[in-house]
Every structure is written in structure tokens, then in C-alpha cells.
Amino acid sequence: MPHEIGEKICGRVEELAAISEDPAKLTRIFLTPEQRRASELVMSWMQAAAMATRLDAIGNVIGRYEGAWPGLPALVLGSHLDTVRDAGKYDGMLGVVTAIACVEALASEGMRLPFAIEVIGFADEEGVRFGTTMLGSRAVAGTFDPDCLGRRDADGFSMAEALRTFGLDPGGIAAAARRRTDILAYVELHIEQGPVLETLGLPVGFVTSISGANRVEVTITGEAGHAGTVPMAERKDALTAAAQCVLAVESRCRAEPDCVGTVGSLQVSPGAINVIPGQVRFSIDLRAAEDARRRRVTAQLLAEIAAVAADRKLRAESRVIHELAAAPCVPWLVAQVERAILAEGIAPFGLSSGAGHDGMAMMEIADIGMIFVRCARGISHHPDESVTVEDAEIGARVLLCFIKDFEPKGAL
Amino acid sequence: MPHEIGEKICGRVEELAAISEDPAKLTRIFLTPEQRRASELVMSWMQAAAMATRLDAIGNVIGRYEGAWPGLPALVLGSHLDTVRDAGKYDGMLGVVTAIACVEALASEGMRLPFAIEVIGFADEEGVRFGTTMLGSRAVAGTFDPDCLGRRDADGFSMAEALRTFGLDPGGIAAAARRRTDILAYVELHIEQGPVLETLGLPVGFVTSISGANRVEVTITGEAGHAGTVPMAERKDALTAAAQCVLAVESRCRAEPDCVGTVGSLQVSPGAINVIPGQVRFSIDLRAAEDARRRRVTAQLLAEIAAVAADRKLRAESRVIHELAAAPCVPWLVAQVERAILAEGIAPFGLSSGAGHDGMAMMEIADIGMIFVRCARGISHHPDESVTVEDAEIGARVLLCFIKDFEPKGAL
Numbered sequence: 001m002p003h004e005i006g007e008k009i010c011g012r013v014e015e016l017a018a019i020s021e022d023p024a025k026l027t028r029i030f031l032t033p034e035q036r037r038a039s040e041l042v043m044s045w046m047q048a049a050a051m052a053t054r055l056d057a058i059g060n061v062i063g064r065y066e067g068a069w070p071g072l073p074a075l076v077l078g079s080h081l082d083t084v085r086d087a088g089k090y091d092g093m094l095g096v097v098t099a100i101a102c103v104e105a106l107a108s109e110g111m112r113l114p115f116a117i118e119v120i121g122f123a124d125e126e127g128v129r130f131g132t133t134m135l136g137s138r139a140v141a142g143t144f145d146p147d148c149l150g151r152r153d154a155d156g157f158s159m160a161e162a163l164r165t166f167g168l169d170p171g172g173i174a175a176a177a178r179r180r181t182d183i184l185a186y187v188e189l190h191i192e193q194g195p196v197l198e199t200l201g202l203p204v205g206f207v208t209s210i211s212g213a214n215r216v217e218v219t220i221t222g223e224a225g226h227a228g229t230v231p232m233a234e235r236k237d238a239l240t241a242a243a244q245c246v247l248a249v250e251s252r253c254r255a256e257p258d259c260v261g262t263v264g265s266l267q268v269s270p271g272a273i274n275v276i277p278g279q280v281r282f283s284i285d286l287r288a289a290e291d292a293r294r295r296r297v298t299a300q301l302l303a304e305i306a307a308v309a310a311d312r313k314l315r316a317e318s319r320v321i322h323e324l325a326a327a328p329c330v331p332w333l334v335a336q337v338e339r340a341i342l343a344e345g346i347a348p349f350g351l352s353s354g355a356g357h358d359g360m361a362m363m364e365i366a367d368i369g370m371i372f373v374r375c376a377r378g379i380s381h382h383p384d385e386s387v388t389v390e391d392a393e394i395g396a397r398v399l400l401c402f403i404k405d406f407e408p409k410g411a412l
Numbered sequence: 413m414p415h416e417i418g419e420k421i422c423g424r425v426e427e428l429a430a431i432s433e434d435p436a437k438l439t440r441i442f443l444t445p446e447q448r449r450a451s452e453l454v455m456s457w458m459q460a461a462a463m464a465t466r467l468d469a470i471g472n473v474i475g476r477y478e479g480a481w482p483g484l485p486a487l488v489l490g491s492h493l494d495t496v497r498d499a500g501k502y503d504g505m506l507g508v509v510t511a512i513a514c515v516e517a518l519a520s521e522g523m524r525l526p527f528a529i530e531v532i533g534f535a536d537e538e539g540v541r542f543g544t545t546m547l548g549s550r551a552v553a554g555t556f557d558p559d560c561l562g563r564r565d566a567d568g569f570s571m572a573e574a575l576r577t578f579g580l581d582p583g584g585i586a587a588a589a590r591r592r593t594d595i596l597a598y599v600e601l602h603i604e605q606g607p608v609l610e611t612l613g614l615p616v617g618f619v620t621s622i623s624g625a626n627r628v629e630v631t632i633t634g635e636a637g638h639a640g641t642v643p644m645a646e647r648k649d650a651l652t653a654a655a656q657c658v659l660a661v662e663s664r665c666r667a668e669p670d671c672v673g674t675v676g677s678l679q680v681s682p683g684a685i686n687v688i689p690g691q692v693r694f695s696i697d698l699r700a701a702e703d704a705r706r707r708r709v710t711a712q713l714l715a716e717i718a719a720v721a722a723d724r725k726l727r728a729e730s731r732v733i734h735e736l737a738a739a740p741c742v743p744w745l746v747a748q749v750e751r752a753i754l755a756e757g758i759a760p761f762g763l764s765s766g767a768g769h770d771g772m773a774m775m776e777i778a779d780i781g782m783i784f785v786r787c788a789r790g791i792s793h794h795p796d797e798s799v800t801v802e803d804a805e806i807g808a809r810v811l812l813c814f815i816k817d818f819e820p821k822g823a824l
Contacts, residue, residue: 194641211640215685227674227697228623228766229606230790232666239675240662243655250652254644262639263651264685266678273627273676273695283685285639354640378642 005101006393012097013392015041016081017089025086025383030124030135031059031162038081042096042121049104051119057172058139059123059163061096065103067116074116075406076186076366077102077399080125080136080358088191088385090375094392095189096121102400115184115408122358129153129162137361142177149173178365184408185333186362189371189399191387193355195378203394205349206337207370210357211258211287212326214298218245218305222314224270224278236314239268239277244308245301249284252297252304258289258352259297289352291326327360332409333369340402341371344394355380367409371398417513418805424509425804427453428493429501437498437795442536442547443471443574450493454508454533461516463531469584470551471535471575473508477515479528486528487818488598488778489514489811492537492548492770500603500797506785506804507601508533514812527596527820534770541565541574549773554589561585590777596820597745598774601783601811603799605767607790612761615806618749619782620762622769623670623699624738626710630657630717634726636682636690648726651680651689656720657713661696664709664716670701670764671709701764703738739772744821745781752814753783756806767792779821783810 019038020026028034039061043053046063053063061081064074079095099119106113122136130151138144149160149170160170192198197205222236246263253261266282284301288294302318309316329337338348351372359368373395376386431450432438440446451473455465458475465475473493476486491507511531518525534548542563550556561572561582572582604610609617634648658675665673678694696713700706714730721728741749750760763784771780785807788798 192641193638194643195646196643199646213640225790226605226767226792227676228625228672228699228768229604229792230672230766231606231608232662232672234607234611234790237662237674239678240658243658246652246655247659250644250649260640260642260644262649262686262688264639264680264687264689265683266651266680268676268678271677274674274697275676276674277676285686287640354642355638356640378637378646380638380641 003389003393005105005396006389009094009097009101009392009396010389012045013089013093016093016097026083026089027085027087028081028083030082030129031166035059035082035123036166039121042081045100046119049100050107051103056139056176057168058136058144058176059166059168060136060140060176061121063100063119065107065117066112068112068114072114072116073182073184074118075184075403076118076120077188078120078122078358079188079190080122082124082126082128084126084128084381086383088380088382090191090385090387091193091380092125094191094373094387098189098392098396098399101396102403105400106403115406117403125358130159133356134358134361137358139173139176140178141361141364143361143364144173146173180365183366185369186359186366187333187369187371187402188357188359189373189395190357191375191380191385192372193375193378193380196351197372197374198376198378200349202346202349203374203391204341204346204398205351205372206334206341207329207353207372208334208350209289209329210327210353210360210370211289212291212294213285213287213322213324214294214320215322216284216286216298216302217281217319217321218284219279219281219317220309220314221279222277225276227274227276230276235276236312237276238280238314241308241312241314242266242280242282245305246282248304248308249301252301253286256288256293256297259287259293260354261286261297287354289326294326324356324360327363327368329369330367333367336406337369337371337402340398340405343401344398346394371395415801415805417517417808418801421506421509421513421804421808422801424457425501425505428505428509438495438501439497439499440493440495442494442541443578447471447494447535448578451533454493457512458531461512462519463515468551468588469580470548470556470588471578471580472548472552472588473533475512475531477519477529478524480524480526484526484528485594485596486530487596487815488530488532489600490532490534490770491600491602492534494536494538494540496538496540496793498795500792500794502603502787502797502799503605503792504537506603506799510601510804510808510811513808514815517812518815527818529815537770542571545768546770546773549770551585551588552590553773553776555773555776556585592777595778597781598771598778599745599781599783599814600769600771601785601807602769603787603792603797604784605787605790605792608763609784609786610788610790614758614761615786615803616753616758616810617761617763617784618746618753619741619765619784620746621701621741622739622765622772622782623701624703624706625697625699625734625736626706626732627734628696628698628710628714629693629731629733630696631691631693631729632721632726633691634689634724637688639686639688642688647688648724649688650692650726653720653724653726654678654692654694657717658694660716660720661713664713665698668700668705668709671699671705672766673698673709699766701738706738736768739775739780741781742779745779748818749781749783749814752810752817755813756810758806783807
């Protein structure tokens with residue numbers, strides 16, 4: 001079976017990946033000459049798919065394929081066109097390119113639907129340049145924070161300056177916001193960035209929720225001491241206490257469905273081979289598909305850390321430094337994505353997304369749904385990120401099937 | 413009850429502590445002008461105690477108080493005169509000053525014993541300057557490694573150059589070695605540097621053994637991954653594995669008498685909040701009074717680390733980077749130290765020394781014994797290191813009692 005659409009999608013992914021500030025690796029940052037070149041390339045594809053194109057005030061690329069008559073509310077598809085540094089080729093781009101390929105298929109059939117389709121290539125999702133994420137989708141959702149315009153990049157340029165240099169008007173960003181009544185739904189196809197589909201042998205899956213997240217900073221303070229002279233029973237070792245906490249995070253999250261917890265950063269002080277650790281700082285990254293679960297697990301872990309410290313007569317300070325609510329995919333949309341997967345002869349499998357996506361911003365003005373495509377070994381944000389032509393083809397077929405059968409909420 | 417000897421000892425400890433390369437904190441390093449000044453001061457006290465004094469070829473200060481007739485074999489007392497950086501005042505110095513005070517007491521009574529007494533203030537025990545410890549006592553024991561002469565300090569001076577600058581002849585170090593037949597025993601009084609005596613409410617204790625030590629370097633390699641997208645069951649988290657190992661060190665060593673184990677250094681890679689740790693390196697410092705126990709516990713821990721890694725499908729590499737045999741205090745000497753403690757009305761309590769001492773070198777040419785004096789909160793190698801005048805007095809009384817009643821091995 002040939003994979004014409006898959007080949008086209010992967011070819012375009014390669015073309016986009018060639019647009020990088022560094023020829024040796026893929027890095028495409030917000031409001032750079034590379035963004036401009038990528039935007040122009042994407043717009044040319046959109047135009048070839050019979051879409052009207054424009055850049056909005058934050059630099060998002062928007063292509064519109066009218067429905068049965070002009071001006072209908074739109075099913076919005078999309079993903080982002082920016083990358084992390086030394087990125088993979090599929091994160092973001094696959095969703096934009098696949099959506100365009102689907103519209104192209106409709107256009108080649110001359111098919112017009114009872115709704116418009118818009119494909120958005122968001123200008124910034126990763127937040128590499130200004131340290132704040134989803135600038136593109138926030139502008140569309142009307143939740144862009146104008147204070148961000150004063151943020152500066154590593155070279156000292158403010159976001160406002162960067163926008164102007166790019167040819168955009170910082171004062172126009174508010175006008176990039178869309179109305180809820182203009183959007184029937186937001187659906188994003190994206191690589192899974194995790195190993196679940198691969199493990200199950202499934203090319204695609206539907207997303208049930210984009211997980212919410214907590215970040216917690218913990219400091220455990222004991223008493224440094226001579227590694228030779230302080231008997232085990234008299235120690236106030238901050239690291240053995242921290243080790244208990246690390247294992248508590250693991251065992252609690254193992255026991256909860258759709259919940260992951262990670263201690264990714266841990267520093268030991270003073271950190272000498274022959275000195276009992278007097279202080280340990282570590283981070284907890286906790287994510288769950290359901291906010292209530294995330295809050296409960298976070299509270300349980302904070303209590304457990306306090307208990308470990310009290311038991312060992314140490315001090316523990318825990319501080320939640322970041323909290324992001326989950327973005328649930330709505331059942332009526334999820335049901336239609338499931339149907340499309342099943343129509344392609346694939347067992348519909350639902351999973352939550354542990355990574356953040358533009359849907360988290362778009363949910364402010366639209367119900368959201370997501371399709372995940374299998375990627376190799378769960379690797380993402382890395383040059384080894386990879387998707388097969390076959391899976392790209394299947395992703396496109398599922399998305400096209402979804403579009404063709406899409407029924408807006410009111411229509412059900 | 414007045415504490416004349418204790419006052420004198422503590423006064424002299426303060427005088428020595430004033431000799432520092434940094435007026436704000438005590439730092440007295442091998443072969444520096446401060447060593448010279450400290451040596452001269454100590455020799456003046458020795459001379460006031462009717463001792464003949466000399467510097468040997470490595471810079472040790474040696475005072476000799478003849479016995480009933482000249483040239484008798486000697487009971488050697490001593491400790492070290494060098495310090496770590498930003499040191500306490502008692503570590504080392506207390507032993508030298510107390511030994512001199514005891515000889516002074518004998519001299520003031522005109523008492524001559526059937527053996528000579530030598531007090532040695534070792535020039536280097538801490539090894540701060542050249543990164544190798546116990547240079548002074550190794551020279552006396554005849555185990556000084558001449559290759560050390562080529563070692564360079566942080567300023568690029570070799571040890572040979574530093575010796576010459578100090579006025580010593582590197583070629584003469586071999587001649588600093590003493591013969592076993594000239595030494596009846598080596599007995600050192602030292603602060604405990606741990607909290608055991610304080611916890612028990614005892615001013616002094618006898619040492620049963622200077623613990624041997626292993627240092628192990630462990631690297632656990634798993635797989636880094638996205639903290640949000642990799643389900644708990646599919647992770648290869650190097651830090652949760654390391655946490656199990658940290659707790660294994662603690663629980664094994666808690667279960668063994670006279671054994672301590674410490675993970676003092678632990679580095680997480682890549683170390684980002686939102687990335688599952690792919691690799692963790694950590695150190696284990698393991699010490700035990702008995703070499704057989706230390707070797708067994710080390711082997712058990714290495715096996716346990718390997719099992720933790722295998723269980724989690726990670727790789728673990730463990731490497732013993734340092735091994736030092738225990739220096740047991742010999743029973744005939746220990747018995748005499750115990751008797752002296754009891755004679756002062758104190759319950760004799762034996763403990764092992766987790767810290768290293770000059771006895772580890774001296775045991776090559778003499779049976780060794782040690783007396784520990786209580787220090788506040790177990791703090792050492794720190795300006796807060798402290799010993800009360802009362803405890804200094806008791807330490808001196810015990811040492812004096814030991815000296816007066818000392819019976820060489822052959823005499824028993």
C-alpha cells in the first residue's frame with residue numbers, strides 16, 4: 001500500500017527542518033528570520049491547498065479553507081512551528097503539515113463542508129526565546145499577557161522590539177484574539193512524545209486530557225557531620241531523608257492512574273565524600289490528567305515529606321512554585337476522534353498527555369481534542385525524535401476522516 | 413576544684429591557635445612560616461618541661477624526657493600541629509599540649525621513670541598542602557614514600573622545594589625513621605570529633621580501634637526522559653535507583669556495630685526539573701573498626717546496588733577507589749588506658765575512631781593506644797570545635813596516670 005500522504009507529510013517535515021539557525025541541528029526560535037522563512041513555506045503549502053493565508057499580530061500563520069459558503073464558523077486545526085534548541089523535526093510541525101495535507105485532500109476532491117477549516121501554525125509554543133510558553137495560542141485565545149512584551153531575550157531585546165523587527169505591531173496583539181462563536185472546536189494532531197503507543201503497538205491514539213502540573217521545591221535540612229565519627233543512630237543526614245522522599249514520589253505516582261511524578265533535580269550540600277549531607281534541595285514535577293488527583297497526590301506527598309523529616313528530626317520546607325490546571329479534552333470531541341480512529345481499523349486507545357500543548361491555551365475559547373501519533377522510543381526534544389511514513393499516513397487519514405465526519409457540538 | 417592543668421592546656425591551645433596564615437580563622441599548613449612559629453613555641457614549652465628538643469627531617473617537633481638513665485627506650489606520646497583550613501583549635505594540638513603538660517608535671521615532681529618519654533608534634537597529618545596525609549608520622553614510622561617529594565602544592569611548589577625553603581633536607585627524611593626497639597608504645601590523646609562521649613556524659617574514653625575505610629564510586633545509568641510523557645512503569649530513572657542505594661547504605665550500616673556508611677556526594681544528570689534522571693553518580697564512604705566487617709559490608713552493598721539496578725533494568729558500575737585497613741589499639745595498652753580512666757573515677761568506655769589518626773602510621777613500628785576527650789556536639793574541622801577546661805584537665809590527669817603506671821609490654 002503506497003503512503004502518498006505520509007510521504008508528502010514527511011517530505012514537508014524535512015523541508016521545515018532544514019530551516020534552522022544552525023545548519024548542524026534544528027533550532028527555530030520565535031520572531032527570527034528562520035520563523036519568517038518557515039512561515040512563508042507553510043503559507044505556500046496552504047495556498048496550494050486552496051486556503052487563504054495571513055500572519056496575525058503575534059506571527060501565527062493562519063490558513064482558512066472556507067466551507068459551503070464564506071464566513072462560517074471554523075473547525076480549527078493546528079500546532080506550533082517553533083522548536084526547542086537542537087530539536088526533533090516532528091514536535092509541532094507534524095500537526096501543522098498533516099492538517100494542511102488533509103485540507104489539500106478535501107480541496108482536490110472539491111469538497112466543501114458545512115463549516116470552515118482553519119489551520120494555525122503557532123509562532124511560539126516552546127517559549128525558548130522569552131521563557132514563557134504558548135505565546136501564539138494565548139494571543140489567539142485572548143489570554144496573551146501584555147506585560148510579556150517587556151520580557152527580554154538573552155541578547156537583551158524585548159519582545160516588543162522583536163515583534164517590530166519582524167514587522168509586527170505589538171499594539172495589535174489584542175486584535176489577534178478570536179471569538180468563541182467563530183470556533184467550533186480546536187483539534188491538534190501531535191507526536192505522543194512518550195512511549196505508550198509504541199509499547200501497545202498502536203500508530204495513533206486519542207487524548208483524554210492534557211495533564212495539569214505542579215512543581216514543588218523541597219529543602220531538607222539536617223546536620224552536616226564527619227562521615228567517620230558520627231554513629232549511624234545520631235546522624236541527621238539530609239540525603240537519606242531525601243532518598244525516602246524520592247521513593248515516596250515514585251511509589252505514590254505508581255499507585256495512581258494517569259499520574260507521573262519526577263524528582264529531576266537534586267543537590268547535596270556540602271557534597272563532600274567524607275561529610276554527612278547537611279542539606280539537600282530537590283524538585284518534584286507532578287502531573288495528572290485530573291486536577292483533583294494531582295492536588296490530592298501533591299498534598300499527600302507534602303505530608304509524607306514532612307513526616308519523613310519529623311521522623312528523622314530534620315527540617316523540611318516545601319514550596320509549590322508552579323501550578324497549571326489540566327486541559328481536559330471534551331467528551332463530544334473525543335468521541336468523534338475515537339470514531340475516526342476506529343474507522344481506520346485501529347483500536348481506539350485513550351491516553352493523557354503529560355506534556356503541555358497549545359490546547360491548554362485554546363481551551364479558553366474552544367472545546368479541544370487531540371490525536372497522538374506514535375513516535376520512536378518516546379524520544380522528543382532531541383534530534384532522534386522520529387515518526388514513520390506509515391504512521392504519518394495513518395495520522396493524516398484519521399484526521400481527514402475526523403474532519404469529514406465532524407459534527408459541531410450543537411449539531412449532535 | 414581548680415583546674416590548673418586544664419587552664420594551662422587550654423591557654424596554650426589558644427596561643428597555638430593564634431598562629432595562623434589568616435588572622436580571621438585558624439589555618440596552619442605544612443612547611444609554612446606558621447609551622448615554624450608553632451614549632452618554636454611548642455619547643456619552648458617542651459624545654460620548660462625539662463625536655464631536649466629537636467626538629468626531624470620532615471619538620472616534626474620532638475621533645476625527649478629521659479628516664480631513670482639516658483638512652484632508655486621511649487613511650488612516645490603525640491599528635492599533630494598542622495590544621496585543616498578554617499580549623500578548630502583542639503584537633504591535634506590538644507594531644508601535643510596535654511602530653512607536654514604531663515611531662516611538665518613529672519619534671520616538677522622530679523620524677524624519672526624506667527623509660528624515656530618522647531612527645532612528638534607531627535608536622536603534617538591533615539595533608540592539606542600536598543593532598544597526602546600523615547606525612548609526619550609516616551616519616552617516623554619509616555613508611556614515607558619518597559615519590560611524595562615530587563608532589564606539588566596549589567602554587568606549584570614541590571614538597572622537596574618546600575622542605576628546602578623551610579631549611580630541611582629532603583634527602584634526610586629516611587633518617588627520621590625510628591626503630592621499633594626504641595619505642596615501647598605510641599599513645600595519642602585526641603578529641604573524639606564525634607558525639608558519642610557527650611551523649612554518654614563521659615569526659616574521656618579509650619579507643620579500641622581506628623576504623624578502616626573504603627571509598628566506593630557508583631554510577632547508575634538509566635534513561636533520561638520527559639517528566640510528563642513517560643509513564644511510571646516504563647521509566648528507567650537513575651535517581652530512584654540511587655535513592656534505594658542510599659537507603660541500603662544507611663540500613664546496612666545501622667545494623668552493624670562499629671560501622672558507619674555515608675553517601676556524601678551525589679550528582680544527578682541531566683538535573684533538570686522536568687527530565688527523568690538518566691544518570692546518577694554517588695560516593696560511599698564506609699568505615700568499620702574491624703576490617704573483616706568492612707569488607708563484608710562493602711561486598712554486600714555492592715551486591716545490593718547491582719541487584720537494585722538489575723531489578724530496574726538499569727546499569728550500575730561500582731569502583732572501590734580507596735581502601736585503608738583498620739588500626740586496632742592493642743589489648744595490653746588498651747587495658748592500661750582503661751585502668752587510668754578508672755583510676756580517675758570515670759567509667760571506662762571504649763569506642764572506635766571513625767576518623768584517621770597518626771596511630772595508623774605509627775602502628776608500623778609500635779603498638780598503639782588512644783585516649784579520646786569529649787568535644788562539644790561532635791563538631792570538628794570547624795571553628796566551633798570546643799573542649800571544656802574541665803575535660804582538658806581530666807584528659808591530662810588520665811594521661812598522667814597512664815604514664816606513671818605504664819608498664820612496657822615485656823614487663824607484664
